[in-house]
Structure formats: C-alpha cells, structure tokens
Amino acid sequence: MPTVVLMDVSLSMTRPVSLDGIEEFQRKNLAVHGLNMLFEHMASNYRLEFTALMAFSSLWELLVPFTRDYNALQEALSNLEDYDKTCLELALQGVSSVVQQEWGNGCPCQVVLVTDGSLGIGKGSLRHSLQTLKHRGDDKKFPLPYPFPTKMFILCVANAEELQMTDAMENLEELLRLSGGDGQIFTVDGPLCMKSVQAMFGMLIDRAYSPFHAVLHCGNLSSDVQVFPRPEPVVVDEEVEPIPRAVSTDLEIVGFIEIADISSPPVISRHLVLPIAVNKEVDEVGTGTTDELEEEPSASQMAGKSPNFCVLLHGSLKVEGMVALVQLGPEWFGMLYSQADSKKKSNLMMSLFEPGSDPLPWLGKISHLGPVSEAAENPYGEDDSKSPFPLQPQVKRSYAQNVTVWIKASGLQTDVQKILRNARKLPDKTQTFYKELNRLRKAALAFGFWELLKGVAELLERECTMLPDSAHPDAAFQLSHAAHQLKLASSGDSQYAAFDHNIVPMHTDFSS
Amino acid sequence: MKMFSVAHKTVFVVDHCPYMAESSRQQVECDVLTKSRAQGVIPLAPVSKSLWTCAVECSMEYCRILFDVYPKDKLVNYIVSDSEFHILNTWRREDQSTHELMSALAAVGPPNPREDPECCSILHGLVAAVEALCKITELQHEKRTALMDTAERVANRGRIICLTNAKSDTHVRMLEDCIQETISEQNKLAAGSDRLMAIQQCDLVLVHIYPQGEETLVSDRPKKEISPLLTSEVHSVRAGRHLASKLNILVQQHFDLASTTITNIPMKPTLNVCEQEEQHANTSANYDVELLHHRDAHIEFFKSGDLHMAGTSTRENGVKETMTLKWCTPRTNSIELHYCTGAYRISPTDVNSRPSSCLTNFLLNGRSVLLEQPRKSGSKVISHMLSSHGGEIFLHVLNSNRSTLEDPPSISEGCGGRVTDYRITDFGEFMRDNRLTPVAEASHDPSGKLPVERAKAQLERYTRYWPMIISQTTIFNMQAVVPLANLIVKEALTEEDLLTCQKTIYNLVDMERKNDPLPISTVGSRGKGPKRDEQYRIMWNELETLVKTHAGATDRHQRVLECIIACRSKPPEEEERKKRGRKREEREDRTEKNGSKEAEDKSWQESERLKGLLEKEDQESEVIKDSPDSPEPLNKKPRLISEDVQPPERAKGPATLLSMWTNRITVANSRKHQEFFGRASSVNSKFELYQHLKEENGMDAHENGKATR
Secondary structure: OOEEEEEEOOHHHHOEEEEOOOEEEEHHHHHHHHHHHHHHHHHHHOOOOOEEEEEEOOOEEEEEEEEOOHHHHHHHHHOOOOOOOOOHHHHHHHHHHHHHHHHOOOOOEEEEEEEOOOOOOOOOOHHHHHHOOOOOOHHHOOOOOOOOOEEEEEEEEEEHHHHHHOOHHHHHHHHHHHOOOOEEEEEEOOOOOHHHHHHHHHHHHHHHHOOEEEEEEEOOEEEEEEEEOOOOOEOOEOOOEOOOEOOOOEEEEEEEEEHHHHOOOEOOEEEEEEEOOHHHHHOOOOOOOHHHHHHHHHHHHHHHHOOOHHHHHHHHHHHHOEEEEEEEEOOEEEEEEEEEOOOOOEEEEEEEOOOOOOOOOOOOOHHHEEEHHHOOOOOOOOOOOOOOOOOOOOOOOHHHOOOOOOOOHHHHHHHHHHHHHHHOOOOOOHHHHHHHHHHHHHHHHHOOOHHHHHHHHHHHHHHHHOOOOOOOHHHHHHHHHHHHHHHHHHOOOOOOOOOOOOOOOOOOOOOO | OOOOOHHHEEEEEEEOOHHHHOEEEEEEOOOOOOHHHOOOOOOOOOEEEEHHHHHHHHHHHHHHHHHHHOOOOOEEEEEEEOOOEEEOOOOOHHHOOHHHHHHHHHHHOOOOOOOOOOOOOOHHHHHHHHHHHHEOOHHHHHHHHHHHHHHHHOOOEEEEEEEEOOOOHHHHHHHHHHHHHHHHHHHHHHHOOOOEOOOOEEEEEEEEEEOOOOOOOOOOEEEEEEEOOEEEEEEEEEOOHHHHHHHHHHHHHHOOEEEEEEEEEEOOHHHOOOOOOOOOOOOOOEEEEEEEEEHHHHHHHHHHOHHHOOOEEEOOOOOOEEEEEEEEOOOOOOOOOOOEEEEEEOEEOOOOOHHHHHHHHHHHOOOOEEEEEOOOOOOOEEEEEEEEEOOEEEEEEEOOOOOOOOOOOOHHHOOOOOOOOEOHHHHHHHHHHOEEEEOOOOOOOOOOOOHHHHHHHHHHHHOOOOOOEHHHOOHHHOHHHHHHHHHHOOOOOOHHHHHHHHHHHHHHHHHHHOOOOOOOOOOOOOOOOOOHHHHHHHHHHHHHHHHHHHHOOOHHHHHHHHHHHHHHHHHHHHHHHHHHHHHHHHHHHOOOOOOHHHHHHHHHHHHHHHHHHHHOOOOOOOOOOOOOOOOOOOOOOOOOHHHHHOOHHHHHOOOOHHHHHHHHHHHHHHHHOOOOHHHHOOEOOEOOOOHHHHHHHOOOOEEOOEEOO
8 A cells, every 4th residue: 555645844844842942843853753763664664665755835746756765765854845835735636646647546545644733824725625625616626535545644743732722633634534534643642852753653653554464374384474565454334344344363274276266356455475584573663773684684594494384385376376265354255376577576465355255256155165075076077177166156147048128129020030030941940939939928928018929920820821832731830820829828818828838839740 | 335225125116007008109010021021911010018018128127137237135026006916026035036027927917908997006016015125135134133232233225116107296296105104104013023124214216107109297306305214206208218228227326337338349250259140241340239237347437537538428318328448359368367356247238139149158158358448548458357257247347557566575585485395296286185165055064164164174184294395204205105195184084094094004114124215305414314224214203293193083093093103113123133133143253352231232332323324325325335343234245246236225226227228238248258256256346366375374364255454
C-alpha cells in the first residue's frame, strides 16, 4: 500500500516552540524530526513500501516521487523551505492525481498528512472547503473521497486542547470522515517537544507500519514469515458481520491444487511472503546503531544457509505448477504460489480470497475439500489425466441449456423455421423435428401462448398438403399427427397441455 | 450489496385477470417464407401475444438473468392473481429456476376471458406477496442460527414487482395503501412467530401494462416513500418490446448489474467460434455480443470517470449504457495464473441469438478470451478475461495497474536462499499426495471432522518427519525405503500394508548383509564420509525416528517399529562377533602379551580408532592398507589372478565403462601369454623379491600370507 506524505510548509509551521527555554525549535523542525523517525523505521522494517513526499502551502509540490529510497526522502526533508498560507483542498487534489498517475484507481493508499492544525483562513481554507461542499458543480468537486481506497492519517504538531480551541479538530474529523473514515487523527500528548512528537509518530508506526509477522505452517513444517504489505482487516457484510476480520498470524496450509484447477481466481489482495530469521524478529523498531549494522550481514548470511520451508515450498510450487490453499482464519482462505517478475526473480506470494466458505464457486465449499487419499478412486486419475475440478453447478445456466426466449420476433421465427426445416426432411429428421416441436410446445404452454400452437399446427398441416409426390409416406402421417397434438395442447385440456408431456412420434408401419 | 438488502427477496405478482387475455396488438410474423417456396402459398396470419404472455415472458427473462448472475440467495417467489392467488414456488433454493416456474405457469395457463371480472383482482396476489415476504428464507434461517445472540442483525427486506393493468392513478394509490396496511398487519403477526419475520423495508415496483396503440390511464412515477417501511414507483409501459426493455433495465437496477458489449468477435471458421454454417462462409464478419454482469466488473471505469469515453455508448432510450471491450487474440492458456481482482457471472442479454450462443459455446468448451479496453491513446490495455468454470461463464477483471510489489528481493536472497539441495522433487510428490478433492457433504466422517480438517490432519501426519534437504536424510534418498515411507504415514494400516513394511525392513537387512552402498551424503563432512557400518547405523536410526513418530497411531504402526528394532539389533551383534573372532585369531598368531580382560577394551578402542581412520578414506574402498593395528580384512587371502584384477567388492558398486573395458582387455590379454610367476603368486599385487635370501636366513617369509618387513 503506497504512502504519500503530505507535509505542511506554510508559515504557521515556523511558529517557535520553546523547550524549557533551552533551545528554540520551530514546529516544522519537530515534524521533520518525526518524519525522519518514520522513514528510518520504514527503511529498516518496511523497506518495500513505496513512499512519496509532497509539500504544500497555497500550492503543492511533489518533492520525491514514489520511491523505496528512504535516504532520498530524508534528504528532501532536510531541504524544506517555508512558504505562505495553508490550502489543503488543492494539496489533497494533488495527492489524488499523483497517486492515480502512478497506481491507477484500484490500489489502496495511505496518506500521511503532517500539519500544525492551523488550516488556513478565508477562501482555500479547510473550513471554507467543507462549508461549500454541497454547493459545487461537477467540475469543482471536493477531492475526497478518493476513487482509490484510502487510509488517512492526520498528524498534528499541536496538542488536542490547542486544536479544540478553534474548530480545527472538527474540520479534521470531517475530513477523515469524507476520506472514508479509515484512518486516524494523531495529536501531541502534553507539551510540544521532541519526545512527545516522537511518541506521536511512534503511534502511527504501530498503527500502520509495523511489519506483519506470521508463521506459515504445513503440518509440522513451518517458517516464520513477514507478509507484505500488511493484510488489512476486511468487513464481510456491514450489517450481518460488522466486525472486521483480520488475517491470523498462523497461516495454515490445508492442501494443494493445480494452477489449471484454481484457474485465475479473483482475489482481494496480494502479498509477498518473505521468510524471516527468528532471532531477527525481536528488533521491531530499528534502533540503527552501527554495531548492529555490522552484525547484520553475517546474521543474514547465516539465515541464508539454514534450510527454510518457504524456499522449499516455493521451489516445488514453481516446478509443479501448483498452488497451496492456505487458511487465514475461520472460513477465510487464500493461496500461496510462486510469482516471477519480469526480471525472472521469483517469489512466494499469497493472495487472499473473499472471506467466506465458498469464495470460488468452481472449487465448492473449501471446508468440504478433503485429501485425495480418502477418495475410493483417485480423482486425478492414475496418470494425472483427470481432475475433480471445476465443480459443475447443480442447475445449468440459461446459456448452457438451450432456453426458449421469444422476446424478439426473430427468436420466435427461428424456432418456427427450425421446425419447418426439419418437417421437410421427414422421416430422416424425425427425432430433431419432435425435439424442436416439444421445445416450442413447452414454451408456448408456459407463456400461455396458445395462439402460437394453433398457428404452428396450421403451418404443419399446410406443409402436409405441399409434400411432393416423392416424399416418404411416413412424412404425411407424422405431420398431421404433430399438428393434431399441438391443437389438442392449445385447447388447454389438462390431458394434452401438461408441461412435462412430450409429443412422441406416431408409430407407423413405415417407421421401424 | 448487503446480504439481506431488498434484493434478497423478490416477489413477482402477475395479474391473471380476464383483461390480461387481451391482445398486446404487437404482431409477430412467424411464417417467414423463403423465396423459392413463396409461389402460391398463402402465408399464415401473424400471431399476437396477449398481455399475459408479454408479462410472463418478460418476467421469465428477468428471472433468467437474475438466476444466471446470482444462482444463490437472490430469491424469487412467483405469484399469480385472479379470483384468488396462486403461489407458484417457494423461497427454497431448489425452487429457484426458470424451469420450475415455467412448469408451474403452464399449469396455470392463460387467463380465462370468460371469468367474472368482478371476482378478480391483483389485490389477492399483493396481499399474498406481503405474506410471502414475511416468510423466512433458508439463508435468513441459517444466519440467524449462526449469529445466535446477534440474530437481530439479520434483516428482512424485499421487493414486490407487480405486473398488472391498472385502471387509474387512484387505483394505483389504492393498491399502495392496501400493501401498506397488509405490511403492518403482517408485521404484528410476525412478531409472535419463529418462522416469520417482520418486514423492515419493502420496495413496490408497479408496472402497468397496456396494449399497443392505446393511451395509458396510469402515469409514471419515480420512487417515493409511502411510509418508512414502503416505497413505491410506477412504470407505465406498452406491452411487447417496451415491456421487455423496461424489465431488462429494472433487473439491472435491482441487482447492480452493468452491461458489457464484446466487439470484434471473429466468426471466422479458423477460430472455431462458429461452425462454418453461415451462408457466406467465406466472408468473416465480426460480431458483437452484449453481456450483463455485476457492475463491479466496471469499477475501474466508474471510478476514473472514463465511462463516457470512446468505449461506452448510450442506447436510444437513453437509460442504459454499455461498456465496449474488444475481443483479443492471442488467447490465454489455463496454466497461467492471472492477477484477477474480481470474477463475475455473466448472462447474455440476447441468449439465443446466434452470436451469443457462438460466444457462450466457445467459452463453455473451456477456452478463455482476453478482452481489451479501448483507450483514447490507442495503447493496448488488457483489462478483462472471459472464462468458464464448470459450465458457468465469468467475466474476470484483470489488474492493469502498476504493482506495488514490483522488484521484491528474490527468494534466493532471503532466509534459506543459499541452500541448494532442497528436496524439491520429493516435496512436489508430497504436494501431489496432498492435493484436495471435493468431498460430498453427505459423506460424514466418524470423527466428526470436516474434510478440510482431515486434510490438515493428513498434512500433519505426512510431515512428522520430513527433512527439507537431501544431505539431511538417507532413507528418503533410498528407493528401497519408499514402500514403507509411503505407508507409515497412513492413518491406519491394513495387514497387507504391515507386511509390505516388514518386507521393506527385511530387504534393508539383506542389503546390509550384502554390504550394499548407501546414498549417504558427504556434504558438510570433511573427507569421504562415514564407513559402511556407520552408514547403516545412521540409516537405521533415521528409519526408526520416522517410524517412531507414527508408532502411537495403531497397533500395526507399533509392530512396524518393533520389527525395525528387532531387525537392526542383530546385524551389529554379528559384526561384533565377527570382529572379535578376527581379533582372536590375530592374537593367537601374535605373542600373548595382553590379558583377556584388556581384549574387549582394546577392541572397542580399535573400532573407534578405525572409524576415525576410515573417515579419511574413500567410502567405496574396503581394503585397508597395512596399518599394523588394523584387523585383518577377511578377504585378504591369496587369490587367483582374475579375481585379483576384478575385486568383488568393486563389482558391487556401479561399474564404470572404463573399468568394464579395462577388464575385458585384461582378460583377453591374459589369455595370450603366460602370466609372470611373480604376478601370478602375488598378494595384493605385491610379490616379495629375493625370498630365497630370507629362507636361507631361516626367517618366516609369510605371516597370514602377507609379506612382512
């Protein structure tokens, strides 16, 4: 989930903060300090996150486009300049276009807005934007909610009391609500100082940037893994199940399926599954001392040399062209597979299915998938020539069962012509003739379209009179028999108009 | 869409009163004469559908689309109303099919025009519809049971679609009032019942149908709230195709559907989309097919506001939009795992038209088609895929945006990435053994475990002892162990299985007796690996470890373990005995310096020392070069020439082509000349020269056939 850091560089950010009279800081310095801490954390624990840095005042500027180079981000932070007033709406607009340009509109994004809570005055201020929300044309819509799923984190270099003195807090809460509500407003606890700002950013890190560690199990084989990006909790049905479901930290493989059988299933998200060394798990927040940095390569080299289940699993999934079905929680499943990128680097990936007992109709209920060994006969065949998948639905869909639809005149005409065409080829086409005739009869009875039955009966009688001399004598018998039966059905007489009744070919001496 | 939105329950109430037997006055020419037969034949007079027929076939089309797209839990209850109401089906899942409904409709038949209009009313049906909405569905019941104390989260909403011929706007208002009244009555009733649920929301969609060429007596009215429980909207529509397109729009609105038109479908014979049946088989035309599906398949376009670009078009009636996607060649193959963000069932709008059925048959035969999104820039973006899974066609949405997971560290750079001897093939085999298969819900396991739990239990059993790398294991590198290894993981063993396991063990004992080489890995250990004895010890230990993890399962598993313990204890003893025997001989030959007490000690020390020595030696080499302390090898006796050239122990190992060739040549050559005396009587290809000198000195020339210094 990419992150956009939106940094307020308006003049109000330069307001001085006195720290026990020792040193004077600007709020900006505190914010930069906090962001540096965030970037350092990400560099060591959340390296794969793409982050962009934007600065805004009355205008906005993309300082660093999406990158994993956290040095570049920190560098840009150290070169921030001060500008004029705050105009949030334009900046939010900017975020929208920057994100969509890079990732399209389906990719969930996190927006980290760092400000001091003074949100501008007059036109362009957040208050003004929110007040005029409902009186806007289509061309000047407020940028929120974004088309992409958004997590909005608002970090105020100000304490809650300060914000509540004005309507700033209210406005920010409204902003959060507009963004979709998934996010949080953080304020400084207590007086402004390095420590309290650090604590605030620490809360953001815990909330959104702590790596997701889990254990991948396959029976007694297991591996510690990091799942990246963090799998987000999912709300299945806001009414029936309003509590979001979270992915368990124990990922249990339940079995394996061929790629062709799972066949490009829809997924709600994709994640890298990276094996981690257990002893490394302790340093959650990178303290970043030089000693540790020197030790790390040797530790990771060690880890590289001891066998890891993920690597084995990945290798075999890749070679065999299979996926592993993995349970993420109660009635929630996903799949593990090998994914190669354009550079032929390959990785273990996990995709999450929609929570529920049967996310993929062609597999059926996942809880009802059992081991092959239980089947009396191997459903894959002795030579892997068969497969128990896909599951066939109990009822065929309309397009798979030759339904009769006469909404367009052409549909009706085609069906009548089909009967006549076969009528002319009697007795060779006796079977097809009666099959088509019965199909038409059934539909006409269901639709209460008795007039059609009479009409077709007349047509058949006419065909009978027009039979050439060379025609087989059986043809005339069958035609008049069919016409008679249709007429009987059109009378509505329950004996002849039963839906499940079929007109059967007349038994003649010619038909043997 | 919420699970229990109004879309969960739809009641169709269709008017079956005498006036519905009236003609729609839309005529259908069903006797289309071909030119060649046209002469002298009076064509059949065109037929026309009654209002009833129009209503029924359009409602069936609504249901057809609904059941195609939502085969489960979007339910329809069909009611027909004349002098009384006739409920044609129930909410039960097995009643939800057009075939069931058609059969029931056939039994009802068209309205009887001679029935007394005074006794007939749509009201009977509407009251029955409200009652039906109060009835609990299977899904509602299941969820209420599952949620227990939060059962109130299961809502009861529904929609009534009434197809009728109303007399006036006042008549419509009267119907609305009546429904409102019935809802409050029924809700009171439902409060005291377990099988009924109070209605929380009801949407009434009243469709007034009138014949072509007549003026409507009822005016259209958009959705309005009659009460907090009831909303109502009125559509006044002419029978025939107007009614059909109205219901088509309604089904899309009611179930969040959207339309996609697939363009450029090649109906060339080469592509096999259509059989070569067209009259002009040589001309290849491109066809369009319109499909309906959940509108989330278009979510990207909706969000980006691109819906009004080149790809979309608005229909003549201005209500419905369709998104155009282009058929794309080349096709995709099934073993490719696309990143797919959604898959939605489709239903063709014009199901039995030729292009539609060609496309659907093509897909039902198991082929997939990629679809391209037209873009202003002209760049090619593949955004969707049509594919069938088990007789159902799905529109897959493919991700066409940049991935946030690009350029990840390769798995070979991470933990365990440097290890090169993973048992990839064996694990592949393991995965095949642990593939899943659907198990019928009916087949109940005595343990009461769900199939998926049994699958997990099997994985647990199969992995109790599963070394991940080749150099960590001996037994899994041995073909001879396979039968046992495959059987021991089973939950229960048959008598036959037990026998196979025992045979495997005996076979191993046999191998040991014959001193067959084992595939012990030398990776990691310095030198040339452990000695044969030690190899077997390692192998037996490992086998015992494997079987021990399963021994507790059943009696037969235990017996396999017992068999191993029994068998492996013998050979080491034998070896020991042999060794001691040899020692004794040796000692006898030497001077009796050592006491018998020390003998055992020494033999132990020697064997330890031997092990150390052996680790430095080739594991294939059985011949111990003359070290003074080493016990005499059994086979160190003077031999015949040919045997010496080809030592038997080497023959056990796989013979190389070179050795075979050399042997052949040597044997051939040996026939051509008389062997030197020295070589012929040599020991280990050594022959002491000037033996006569020693003899003259009166010393022993030989000790155990070995030359001494």
